[in-house]
Amino acid sequence: MCGFLKRRLSSLSKKSSVSNALYALAILFFVFFVFLPAIYVLSLSLNVRLDALVLNSLATSFEIALLCTALSLFFGIPLAWLIARSRGFKKEVLNSLVDMPLIIPTSALGFSVYLFWGSQYGLALLEKGFWLITALHTAFVFPYVVRTVSAAFEELDPVHETAARSLGANLLTVFRTVSFPLVKSSVITGGMLAFTRSLSETGATMMAAGLAVTAPVLVLQYKNAGDVSGAVSVSVILIVSAIAFLLLAKRLAGKMSFSFERVSPRLEARLNRFSPAKNSVVLAFFFILILVPAFFFFIFLAQMKQLPSAEQMKLIFDSLGASFLVAAVVTVINLVFGFALALFIGRNKFGLGKLLETANEVVLVVPTSALGFSLALYWAGFHIPELLLIMLAHLSFTFPYIVTPIAAMVAQLDKNLEEAAATLGATPYKILSSVTMPLILPSVLAGVVMAFMRSISETGATLAVSKSISTAPVLIVKFVQSQQLVEAAVACAILFAISFVLLIVMRRSAGRKKEA
Amino acid sequence: MPEVKLKGVSKTFPGNVVALHKVDLSVKDKDYVVLLGPSGCGKTSLLKTIAGIYPPTEGEVFISGRNVTRLPIEERGVGMMFQNYALFPHLTTEKNVEYGPTMRELPPKETKSIAHKMLQLAKFPLERANSLPIELSGGMQQRVALARALASQSSLLLLDEPLSALDAKIGEELRLELRCLVKKLGLTAIHVTHSQEEAMSTADTIIVMNQGSVMQVGSPEEVYFNPANLFVADFVGEANFFEGEIKPAHSNPKLFVRFLGKDFDLSKAKSSKLSRGAEKVVVVFRPEKLVISKRKPYHENFVHAKIESRRFMGEKIRYELSSGASQIVVKRMGFGKSFQVGDSAFVSFDASDATLFDLPREHWEKLVGRQTV
Numbered sequence: 001m002c003g004f005l006k007r008r009l010s011s012l013s014k015k016s017s018v019s020n021a022l023y024a025l026a027i028l029f030f031v032f033f034v035f036l037p038a039i040y041v042l043s044l045s046l047n048v049r050l051d052a053l054v055l056n057s058l059a060t061s062f063e064i065a066l067l068c069t070a071l072s073l074f075f076g077i078p079l080a081w082l083i084a085r086s087r088g089f090k091k092e093v094l095n096s097l098v099d100m101p102l103i104i105p106t107s108a109l110g111f112s113v114y115l116f117w118g119s120q121y122g123l124a125l126l127e128k129g130f131w132l133i134t135a136l137h138t139a140f141v142f143p144y145v146v147r148t149v150s151a152a153f154e155e156l157d158p159v160h161e162t163a164a165r166s167l168g169a170n171l172l173t174v175f176r177t178v179s180f181p182l183v184k185s186s187v188i189t190g191g192m193l194a195f196t197r198s199l200s201e202t203g204a205t206m207m208a209a210g211l212a213v214t215a216p217v218l219v220l221q222y223k224n225a226g227d228v229s230g231a232v233s234v235s236v237i238l239i240v241s242a243i244a245f246l247l248l249a250k251r252l253a254g255k256m257s258f259s260f261e262r263v264s265p266r267l268e269a270r271l272n273r274f275s276p277a278k279n280s281v282v283l284a285f286f287f288i289l290i291l292v293p294a295f296f297f298f299i300f301l302a303q304m305k306q307l308p309s310a311e312q313m314k315l316i317f318d319s320l321g322a323s324f325l326v327a328a329v330v331t332v333i334n335l336v337f338g339f340a341l342a343l344f345i346g347r348n349k350f351g352l353g354k355l356l357e358t359a360n361e362v363v364l365v366v367p368t369s370a371l372g373f374s375l376a377l378y379w380a381g382f383h384i385p386e387l388l389l390i391m392l393a394h395l396s397f398t399f400p401y402i403v404t405p406i407a408a409m410v411a412q413l414d415k416n417l418e419e420a421a422a423t424l425g426a427t428p429y430k431i432l433s434s435v436t437m438p439l440i441l442p443s444v445l446a447g448v449v450m451a452f453m454r455s456i457s458e459t460g461a462t463l464a465v466s467k468s469i470s471t472a473p474v475l476i477v478k479f480v481q482s483q484q485l486v487e488a489a490v491a492c493a494i495l496f497a498i499s500f501v502l503l504i505v506m507r508r509s510a511g512r513k514k515e516a
Numbered sequence: 517m518p519e520v521k522l523k524g525v526s527k528t529f530p531g532n533v534v535a536l537h538k539v540d541l542s543v544k545d546k547d548y549v550v551l552l553g554p555s556g557c558g559k560t561s562l563l564k565t566i567a568g569i570y571p572p573t574e575g576e577v578f579i580s581g582r583n584v585t586r587l588p589i590e591e592r593g594v595g596m597m598f599q600n601y602a603l604f605p606h607l608t609t610e611k612n613v614e615y616g617p618t619m620r621e622l623p624p625k626e627t628k629s630i631a632h633k634m635l636q637l638a639k640f641p642l643e644r645a646n647s648l649p650i651e652l653s654g655g656m657q658q659r660v661a662l663a664r665a666l667a668s669q670s671s672l673l674l675l676d677e678p679l680s681a682l683d684a685k686i687g688e689e690l691r692l693e694l695r696c697l698v699k700k701l702g703l704t705a706i707h708v709t710h711s712q713e714e715a716m717s718t719a720d721t722i723i724v725m726n727q728g729s730v731m732q733v734g735s736p737e738e739v740y741f742n743p744a745n746l747f748v749a750d751f752v753g754e755a756n757f758f759e760g761e762i763k764p765a766h767s768n769p770k771l772f773v774r775f776l777g778k779d780f781d782l783s784k785a786k787s788s789k790l791s792r793g794a795e796k797v798v799v800v801f802r803p804e805k806l807v808i809s810k811r812k813p814y815h816e817n818f819v820h821a822k823i824e825s826r827r828f829m830g831e832k833i834r835y836e837l838s839s840g841a842s843q844i845v846v847k848r849m850g851f852g853k854s855f856q857v858g859d860s861a862f863v864s865f866d867a868s869d870a871t872l873f874d875l876p877r878e879h880w881e882k883l884v885g886r887q888t889v
Contacts, residue, residue: 159598160602162569162598163598163602163604164615165588165589165590166568166590166592166596167590167615167616167619168616168620169615170590173619181606182605182606184606265618265619266621
C-alpha cells in the first residue's frame, strides 16, 4: 500500500501541473487564512477616529518599544560579541543562559518580572506603569537581539579582524570599523525583531500596565467594552505604523554606512583598556535585569510553600490542555502549507518569491492583538466556534515563523544537488524526499519549534478572539489581574516545565536526525 | 632596518599539535625570503608568529633587534598580505588602502596621497578606486591587498600564500612584479608558499620547512642542487633516487658505489652529508643532469635503458626509462634529436652531479613519498 502510494506520488510529481496545483493551494491558504485575516481591519480604515486616547496609547507603545530596543542593542551587542568570541565551557553556559528567557512564555515572564520589580515579594521598586512595562519588554526582547547578533558574529571570518589589527587598529577600533559594519544587517534585523515584538506584546503588558495603556492593550479594552470603532481605530493605526516601521527599517538597512575617520584611534586605544570592566557591566546587566527577573517566580513559589485548590488546579490543567491542543493542531497544519509555500518562495517560482516573502514579513510585524481583532471581524459572518477561532488566529500569526527559515534555507541550497539527482533518474518527488528534505531538515525543525513556542505563549491574539476559553498564558494574566499570585506562579511553573521538556525533546530528535 | 630573528620558537596548538618545533632563524635586512614546505609544515604558523597573530608557546621573536614576543599585532608595525586577501568587504578599494594610514592618524590629505601612490605602485587602475572588493577580479584584489599592506609603510612585508588564489598565468606575472616592487622599495619580505616554482623564481633565500622544523636555508641554486637532506631533494623539484652500496675501499682513496646494477666511481660526488663508515646510501640525481644518447658514451658512467614514456612539456621533454628494475627520469631540452617510446638508449652522468645521503633506516621510498627503485 505504502509502496503503491510512493510510486503513485512519484509518477504524479512528474507532471508540473500537479506541483503547480499544490503551490496554488499553499498560496490560497496563505492569502485567505493567514494574510487577509491579519490585515482585514485595514479595509475599515475610513472609520478610524483619532482621539487623544488612541494617539497616547500609540505614543506609549512606540516609546516603550524604542527604549527597550535601544537598551537591548546597547547591552546586547557587547554580550553577543562576548559569546561569539569566548570558547568552551564559558560559551556553552552563556549560550544556554541567553536562551533561557526565550523558553518562558511571555505571560509567565511578565508575571515573573512584575513579581521581581513591582510586588512586595521582590524589590517593590517599580510601580505598575510605563517603567515596569519597559523593564518587562527589555527582559523579553533582549534574547532576540543577542541571538540574532551573536549568530552573525559567529559567521564572521576572523581574518578581517586580523588584517585590521595588522594595519595598526586596536581591538575597539577593529570592532567599530570592521566587525560591526559587517554584522550591521543582523543588528538591524535583531533590532526590528525586538521592536515589533515589543509593539505587539499584550498579555504580560496587561499585568504590568496599571494606568498606563499601550496600543495593543487598548485594542482589547475597546473590544471588551464593545466599542468596535475604537478597537478598529487602534488596530488600523497599529498595523499601519508597524508596516511603515518595517519598510523604514529595510530602507535604513540598505543606506546606513559607517565612516572610520571620525573617532580618534588613539582615544579608542585608551578606551580599549576598560574592556574587562565593560564585560562585567554587560554581564551584570544581563543577570540583574534579564535573568533573575525572568526566573523570579520560582523564588516566589519557594517562599509561598502552598498550592492552589483542586478547583483552581483543574482550571490550570484545562487551560494547558487548550494551549497545547491549539499549538499542536496549528503547527501541523502550518507545516503542511508553510513547507509548500517555503519551497515556492525559496525557488522564486514565477518571480513571485519576493512578493510572498514581504507578505509574510507583514504578517510577522502585525501586532497580534490587532491581528486577532482583525481576524475576528474577518470570520465574523461564519459563526465559527470559539476554539476553532482561536486556532484560526494562531494559524495566522505563527505561519511566517515556519515559512521564513525554510524559505531561506531552500534559497541557499545548491541547485546542482537537485540537478545531479535528476540526472541520476530521480523524479521530482524522489528528489524532494531524498535530497532536498534531508538538507533543509534543520530549518524545518527550527521553524516548527518557533511556531509551536509562539503559539504556546501568545496572549494578545487569543484575548482578542476568545470569550470563555482560556489558554494557559491567558489564564495567568487573569490570575494576576485578580491577585491570585500563587495560582499564577504554579501555572507559570507547569507551563515552563512542559515547554522546557518539549524543547529538549525536539532539539534531541533534531540532533539525532542530523547524525543519522 | 628590519631584520627578523627567531630564537627557539615553538608553537603547540590545543590537542598537542606541534606546529613549530624550536625554530631558530634569522632573516637579513632587505632580503626576499620564501618559506617553502608542504601543507601543514608550519610555514604559515611561523609567519603568523612573526606577525603576532599567534603567540609562541616558547621562544622569542625579534624585529629590528627589538624583542616583540609579547607585543600585540597592531603594535608590531608589519605589512601583511593574507591568503585570500582579507579585503574589508564593506569598504571601497581606496578606503581599504587608507585604513592603515588612518590608524596612524595621518592627516586626511596625506592618507589619500599615500593610498594613491601605493595603488599606483601596485599597478591598480586608479579609476576603479571606488569599487568594492567584490566587484574586482582576483588579480585586482591581489593588487589592492598589496597596496594596503604597502600603505602601512612598514619595511617588513609578510606575504601569506599571496598568489595561491590566482590562476597560474596571472600568478606568474604578479610574483615577478611583487619581487621587483620589494626590491625597488628596499623592503624585507617573508613570503610563504607551497609552490617550489614560485619560491625558485622570487626568492633571494629559500627556507625549506617540514614538520615544524627548518630543513634548509639557502639560495634557490643551493637548495636545488645541494639539498641538505632527502626531504629537500624530494620536495624541491624532481629527483631520481637510487639505492646504492659503498664498495669496501681497501686503502683505495676512491669511492666506489654500486647502484643500477653497476659499480661507479663517485669520488667526485657531493658526499658531505654522508656519515663516516656508511655502507648503504641513496644516490640522488636531478633529471636534467642525466644525459640520454643512442651512442655509447666514451666514459664508464652509464647504464643501458629503455624509453618507457615520453612527455612533451614545452621547453623540455620528460622521459621515463627503465633499467633493470629501476626507473629513471630524464629531462632534456625539447629541440634536437628526440627519442621514441620503446627505443633503447644509454643514460650517462657526470659523477660530480650526484649527491649522496645515508640510506634512512625506515623505508625510504615512503620517506620521500615515491617508488623509484
